[in-house]
Amino acid sequence: MSDIVLRVEDLSKQYRIGGSREAYKTLRETLTDVIVSPFRRASKLLGGRGGRAAQLGETIWALKDVSFEIKRGEVVGIIGHNGAGKSTLLKILSRITEPTEGYAEIYGRVGSLLEVGTGFHAELTGRENVYLNGAILGMKKAEIARKFDEIVAFAEIEKFIDTPVKHYSSGMYLRLAFAVAAHLEPEIMIVDEVLAVGDAHFFSKCTDKIRTLNAQGMTIVLVTHDMWFVQTLCSRVICLEKGHIVAEGRPREVTGAYLNMIKKSQDQEDNETAELLKSEAAKILHFQVSPQGEWATEKEALPDSGITVAMAFKVNHFSKVKFLVRVTTPDGLPYFTVYSRLIDTPQSGRVECKATIPHLMLMPGEYFLWGSICSHKGEQQILAEGNAPLFVKGNEETASKYSLFFNKAQWHICNSSESS
Amino acid sequence: MQTREYAEPRRARATPASLPADNLPVLRIEPSRGWVSLQLHELWKYRELLYFLIWRDVKVRYKQTALGAAWAIIQPFFTMVIFSLFFGQLAKVPSDGVPYPIFSYAALVPWMFFAQGLNQAPTKLVGSANLITKVYFPRLAIPIAAVLSGVVDFALAFLVLLGMMLYYSIIPTFNALWLPLLLLLALVTSLGVGLWLSAMNVRYHDVQHVVPFLTQFWLFATPIAYPSSLLPEPWHTLYGLNPMVGVVEGFRWALLGTATAPGPMIACSACIALALLVSGGFYFRRMEKTFADVV
Numbered sequence: 284m285s286d287i288v289l290r291v292e293d294l295s296k297q298y299r300i301g302g303s304r305e306a307y308k309t310l311r312e313t314l315t316d317v318i319v320s321p322f323r324r325a326s327k328l329l330g331g332r333g334g335r336a337a338q339l340g341e342t343i344w345a346l347k348d349v350s351f352e353i354k355r356g357e358v359v360g361i362i363g364h365n366g367a368g369k370s371t372l373l374k375i376l377s378r379i380t381e382p383t384e385g386y387a388e389i390y391g392r393v394g395s396l397l398e399v400g401t402g403f404h405a406e407l408t409g410r411e412n413v414y415l416n417g418a419i420l421g422m423k424k425a426e427i428a429r430k431f432d433e434i435v436a437f438a439e440i441e442k443f444i445d446t447p448v449k450h451y452s453s454g455m456y457l458r459l460a461f462a463v464a465a466h467l468e469p470e471i472m473i474v475d476e477v478l479a480v481g482d483a484h485f486f487s488k489c490t491d492k493i494r495t496l497n498a499q500g501m502t503i504v505l506v507t508h509d510m511w512f513v514q515t516l517c518s519r520v521i522c523l524e525k526g527h528i529v530a531e532g533r534p535r536e537v538t539g540a541y542l543n544m545i546k547k548s549q550d551q552e553d554n555e556t557a558e559l560l561k562s563e564a565a566k567i568l569h570f571q572v573s574p575q576g577e578w579a580t581e582k583e584a585l586p587d588s589g590i591t592v593a594m595a596f597k598v599n600h601f602s603k604v605k606f607l608v609r610v611t612t613p614d615g616l617p618y619f620t621v622y623s624r625l626i627d628t629p630q631s632g633r634v635e636c637k638a639t640i641p642h643l644m645l646m647p648g649e650y651f652l653w654g655s656i657c658s659h660k661g662e663q664q665i666l667a668e669g670n671a672p673l674f675v676k677g678n679e680e681t682a683s684k685y686s687l688f689f690n691k692a693q694w695h696i697c698n699s700s701e702s703s
Numbered sequence: 704m705q706t707r708e709y710a711e712p713r714r715a716r717a718t719p720a721s722l723p724a725d726n727l728p729v730l731r732i733e734p735s736r737g738w739v740s741l742q743l744h745e746l747w748k749y750r751e752l753l754y755f756l757i758w759r760d761v762k763v764r765y766k767q768t769a770l771g772a773a774w775a776i777i778q779p780f781f782t783m784v785i786f787s788l789f790f791g792q793l794a795k796v797p798s799d800g801v802p803y804p805i806f807s808y809a810a811l812v813p814w815m816f817f818a819q820g821l822n823q824a825p826t827k828l829v830g831s832a833n834l835i836t837k838v839y840f841p842r843l844a845i846p847i848a849a850v851l852s853g854v855v856d857f858a859l860a861f862l863v864l865l866g867m868m869l870y871y872s873i874i875p876t877f878n879a880l881w882l883p884l885l886l887l888l889a890l891v892t893s894l895g896v897g898l899w900l901s902a903m904n905v906r907y908h909d910v911q912h913v914v915p916f917l918t919q920f921w922l923f924a925t926p927i928a929y930p931s932s933l934l935p936e937p938w939h940t941l942y943g944l945n946p947m948v949g950v951v952e953g954f955r956w957a958l959l960g961t962a963t964a965p966g967p968m969i970a971c972s973a974c975i976a977l978a979l980l981v982s983g984g985f986y987f988r989r990m991e992k993t994f995a996d997v998v
Contacts, residue, residue: 376732378839380995381735386731388730388732390729406762407763415755
């Protein structure tokens with residue numbers, strides 16, 4: 284047998300313009316249309332204009348010629364801007380709406396979770412809603428009964444299980460709803476951005492659950508905007524843009540490409556304001572990153588490698604400036620920032636510096652390195668900056684994949700049976 | 704502190720991977736054209752969902768009402784009182800030889816069941832927009848559940864009917880054994896019309912405003928306040944084209960022993976009802992694919 288559980292071929296979905304829904308018509312409009320349109324069409328033909336022209340621009344392809352395959356046991360992340368077609372794709376795969384063209388083949392049962400708590404009824408108790416929601420998601424009554432205790436324990440609402448859910452806090456509601464969905468056991472699980480809500484504890488519980496399910500052989504397709512989530516959880520990422528697949532591959536590469544894409548479009552917007560200020564206040568003349576100590580390759584650092592950043596700026600208006608070096612995730616979340624002391628700008632306006640960071644202490648992954656010059660206000664008033672991507676490579680033997688920072692330990696292992 | 708659980712052998716049992724791969728169902732999602740099959744086997748597969756939807760409707764219907772399930776009785780009972788007052792007492796409408804109150808109530812009980820299904824199916828379908836746009840299941844389950852959940856109200860109202868028969872000391876005949884079939888006929892009619900209306904209602908919300916008017920019109924086109932024997936012959940048989948005529952006359956015949964068995968008329972009613980149901984089912988399935996985009 285083949286290992287493919289999901290095959291999508293040239294899948295396309297067309298919508299009428301006017302949001303993501305088909306145009307709404309009242310009965311009266313349709314009736315008048317029926318009466319009027321033959322005349323209208325006739326007059327158009329007589330006027331030499333085909334009826335087609337009017338239809339152009341009335342539709343939009345939310346998804347166009349999308350093809351991919353997913354193998355058993357993969358965790359595939361789908362990323363993209365709002366309106367890129369992610370939700371439409373999931374809706375087609377969960378059979379909520381039909382494609383306009385193309386097809387998808389699914390081998391195995393599909394469980395889809397496009398929204399947490401679908402079909403929950405406020406007047407019913409937690410217990411009743413577990414059964415109702417379970418049935419809506421496609422579970423058998425006996426199956427729900429068997430897993431009931433597990434579900435309630437996962438949601439941590441044992442005390443309130445016989446209270447109507449309208450009295451629940453939103454967190455309790457969410458926990459219960461996710462708990463039911465997490466106990467579905469299909470071969471393929473389709474998850475829309477449902478984990479974005481909820482507190483940190485619950486979020487980590489959910490991701491752990493997803494990992495557990497995946498370890499048991501479940502294939503997972505999920506839509507998310509959380510790049511960290513994608514990097515830690517997914518084995519493959521598909522990036523959609525305007526209904527097309529624009530990038531596909533390993534998480535690090537695809538998220539990098541995606542975030543660059545975002546940055547480019549944002550840069551264009553910001554350019555007019557920020558660039559003006561920057562070019563007037565200061566100008567970057569030189570920006571160079573070089574290895575310090577041992578590196579994996581010429582381009583890739585090791586988690587505890589060092590770097591040297593050399594930069595030079597021309598400052599126009601500010602008499603006192605300082606430098607900063609910062610490492611961020613590709614989407615701009617800062618990992619650390621280091622400042623120089625405040626210096627006086629020389630008459631010429633040209634300032635140079637070199638910063639050496641002996642140990643990066645970064646997890647393997649992709650980062651951005653920024654070198655900036657700023658006024659005494661620090662990062663709130665950056666005058667000019669340069670950046671470069673930074674790749675950190677590492678072996679996973681010395682540190683867990685699921686951590687924020689890298690560190691090292693010196694181990695002294697005392698084997699009690701030998702030492703005594 | 705949080706605990707992490709990684710693949711425990713105990714749970715591994717339930718994993719899909721343990722299924723023989725060849726038994727995996729293959730699902731092909733592609734655009735459908737024109738009329739599609741009813742997929743009754745799939746509906747059967749989702750019967751538990753149907754059960755839960757009915758159960759939810761019943762459970763929620765009278766939540767946070769002071770009188771609760773009494774509403775199921777109040778509605779037909781007070782309609783009967785008003786009918787008895789105006790049609791029975793003032794207009795002296797004949798009632799086939801039985802007291803007018805029980806004459807009209809015996810008709811109102813199946814009628815209310817029918818009307819409720821008719822009214823609930825379209826509103827329930829549009830009201831379930833959040834379900835339809837978020838999860839897959841046979842959409843037919845919603846109108847079916849809406850109609851079936853009326854059976855509970857029917858049962859309550861029927862108990863009152865039995866009480867009234869006791870009061871008027873009317874002893875039902877063996878014909879009462881036909882009642883389940885008559886109820887089924889009412890159900891089929893209600894569902895048939897309900898399917899048409901609810902599928903149309905998704906696209907044209909106008910239907911929601913038409914239904915109450917339609918129900919009222921239909922009420923007077925059915926011999927509830929008056930006996931069908933009022934109509935002269937050529938019309939009387941044609942009357943059977945309205946399936947509810949067969950149901951209502953059948954109920955009176957089975958319980959109160961009025962007139963004769965509505966034989967040919969009920970056969971006509973049954974045919975019409977079935978035609979409505981089948982055509983409604985296919986129309987619903989045809990419109991179904993656009994529900995999530997339009998609702």
